[in-house]
Every structure is written in structure tokens, then in C-alpha cells.
Amino acid sequence: MNNRFIRLLIASIIIVIGLLLILQNLAVIDLDMNGIWPYTYAILFIIFGLKWFIDNLRNNGGSWIFGSFLFLFGFLLVLGEIGLVDFSFNDIVKLWPLLIIYIGFTIIGKPKRKKNYKFVVDTDEKKDNTVGKKNKHGNRFSIGDHQFAEPNWKVEPMDLFNAAGDYYIDFSKAFIPEKEIPIMINSWAGDIQILMPENVACCIDASVKAGEINVMGQTSEGINRKVYYETDDYQEATRKLMITLKLKAGSVRVDKV
Template structure:
């Protein structure tokens, strides 16, 4: 873990201990410090689980399996400490059915899948495009609209867990260069509207769902569609798009 995260955890522990001790001294709670430490440990497990899960979502390492287990375990212990359910630290073996859930998700989300790499072609150019940084956006839940008049197209790496994307490139300002766009998500719909004379290439993959690119359709499990306009290779003003979804629909139309 990084230093910032350790500092955050230490700060949380100190704040939690201080609050609990104040409440004990005021007689608000009548528990021993030993009991209070049980709550603190359970809370720390919950927070660490969330951190691991969030790091996995945002592509900064982490583990959704370990994160979700620690989160569930910590929450159950906390509920047991406040007498909501009968659960203690020693009841961890009762969570063994989670193995089936993890195996199921591993089968659904795992397996081989195409690896998309979006590159900017700078041959014959001045190399400025190679130095251009991608706009990165990591969200958990939410919809995203790129439909404003004259919105500026720039290199993008977009990540989402649940949510829809709508791109209207007919209203966009598209620079005279190869602009890479990468969109990844777990569940949602992605729609793109291309102008008539724009050159582009699209690599689309969906684990379970539908893909429709200019009338070229496919649906089912582990579906991939690749499309490239006739003048893409020679064009200086073009889009290079990679889309990857676990579940959902991908649709690209042209007007």
C-alpha cells in the first residue's frame, strides 16, 4: 500500500479510538475498550476491502475478490458487534459459500478476450501527437453524454462499472490527427454517431450482449466486431476506437 493510504488508515484509527473513548467517558456507551477494539478492527477490514475493490475498478491494482470478502466479513462482524445479527470474528468459516460465487464470476468474467491497443500514428508528423496525454476518467456508476455543440475530441481512456455512453461526433470538433478513444465498462450501452466523411476504425468486444456497427450486427457471448472505413489508412483526420464491455450493447451509426 502507498504511504498516503497508510496515513489515512492511521488517522482513521486515531479518530475512531478517540470518539469511542469520549463516548465511554460520557457514559453514552458502556462497553470495554476490548469491545471497542473489536469494532475498530472490523471497521478497518471493511475500509481495506473497499480500498482493494476501488483500486481494482480504477485499474490501480487491488483485487475485487479479496476486497469484497474483507468488506462483507467486516460488515457482518460490525453487525454482530451491535447485536443486529449473531456473527463474530470466529464465524468466518460460515462464509465458505462465497467460493461458489467467486468461481461463478471468474467463469463469467474470465477467459480469453481480445486485447485492444489504441495507438497514435505519428509517421510523417512532427511527433506532437505522441506527447499528447490521454484524458482519463474512472467512474463507478453514471451516464456520460458527449453531445454538446462543437465539443472537442481528444484522446480519452474512459472506465465505468455501470452506465451508458453517448458520443455524437457530428457535433464535435475533430482535430487533424489520429485521435485514440478507449472505453471500457462492466455493464451499460455505448452509442456513437459518426459524420459521413469521417474516417475511423473500431474494435468492439462484448462478453455478453449485442454489437451493431453500421448495420454489421452480432449478439451472444464473447462477440467481437472490427470495422475500418476505406480511407482510414491514408487519412490524417481520423478516430481509432476500442470498446470493451462485460455486458451490454454497442451501437455505431453514420449520418
């Protein structure tokens, strides 16, 4: 366990204790100093659970089973202490149905494609412009914003997965080869904004579980919304983009420039 995680752990505990004391001063919860300990070990369970779960996603050890269990257990303990649910440490036996769920996932097994995923936390927007070149070799599991807007960046097949973050893609600045190029973007939460030049044929299949879609003026918002758009010359064109956008929560916007 590296020093950075230890510092994060200590900082998280201090922050949580401070928040609890604020809630006590506002009379939201009734808390004495001896009552802080249940919150402390519950938060520790949550932090360690997230650590193990994320490490497993990054293929860096950890365990998604124990990680998710500790996270859920700690979260329920916090809700129990606040009084939102009837749950205490001794109620851990009530979580036995999780064993059935874990057995089910174990039978399914991990998909082979997982080997190609990389877990990336983006902190430098300039690095995002190289993502398109890397994705022809595999998929990416990432958190953060991505921009494709450098002059003359080359468009290649993409299959991107983003847990949380925004996409900004400007095809008007790109070099687009004379062929059909598939673009797949799948995201849990965030916004997708695309600028499409008028002289490039495209078909766009956009869907959101919760949010809004605006594709070339065609709009739809709410729950489980879909919009399909295809240029008139798509079938005959030699240079064209086949774009599929899937978003759990957020917005999709595609405009001509």
C-alpha cells in the same frame, strides 16, 4: 467516518430489517425477532467491507483486502441464514484460502497507472461533457453516465474506464483535428452509443463479454462477441478516429449520421 456514511449505514440497516420482515410475512423465510440480529451484523460486515474497498479505490484510505473479506464474509452469512448455503459465523476458518489469493495479488502489486485514476460518481450530466478534456492527462475510474454532445466539443485522445453507466458520444457535433485520434472505452456494465459522421474515417474494434454489438449495420450478440469495422479510406485519411470499445455486459451501437 463522516455523517453522510453514518446516515447511510443506519438507513441501510432499517431497509434490510424491513425487507426481512416482508419476507417473513410472505413465508419466504422463518424469522423471529431474535433472529434478526444475525442478519444485522452480517449486513454491517457487507456495508463496512464495501466502504473500505471503495475508499481504497479512491485512494482515500481503506483496505481492499479487509474490505473484500468483510463483504464476502457478510454475504455468506446472509446466504447461510436464508438457507441457501451451509455457512455460519464459526465457519470463518473455511475462508482461509483467501489468504493465498491475497498473497498472490500482493506479489503482483498495484499497477503504477493506478495513480492516474480518479473515482467519480456523476450526478450532473452537464459535467460529463468536460471529461474528454481531462482524460488527456490520465485515466478515469467512474460510475455514472457520460455524454459528449455539446456543439463543437473538441475530440482528444481518450482512455476511459467506467465501472457502471452509459456512454453517449456524438462525433457529428464535434471538432475533430486533422490527425489519428485513439479512443478507448472500457466498461464493466452499461451501454455505449456513438454517432459517427459519414465524412470522418474511422476504425472500430468492439467487443462484449455478454451482450450485443451493432456497428454500422454489422450485428453480433451473445457471449464473447466481437465486431471490427474500418472505412475504406481509413489508411489514407489524415483525419481519423481509432476507436476501441470493451464491455463486460451491455450493448454497443455505432451509427452513421
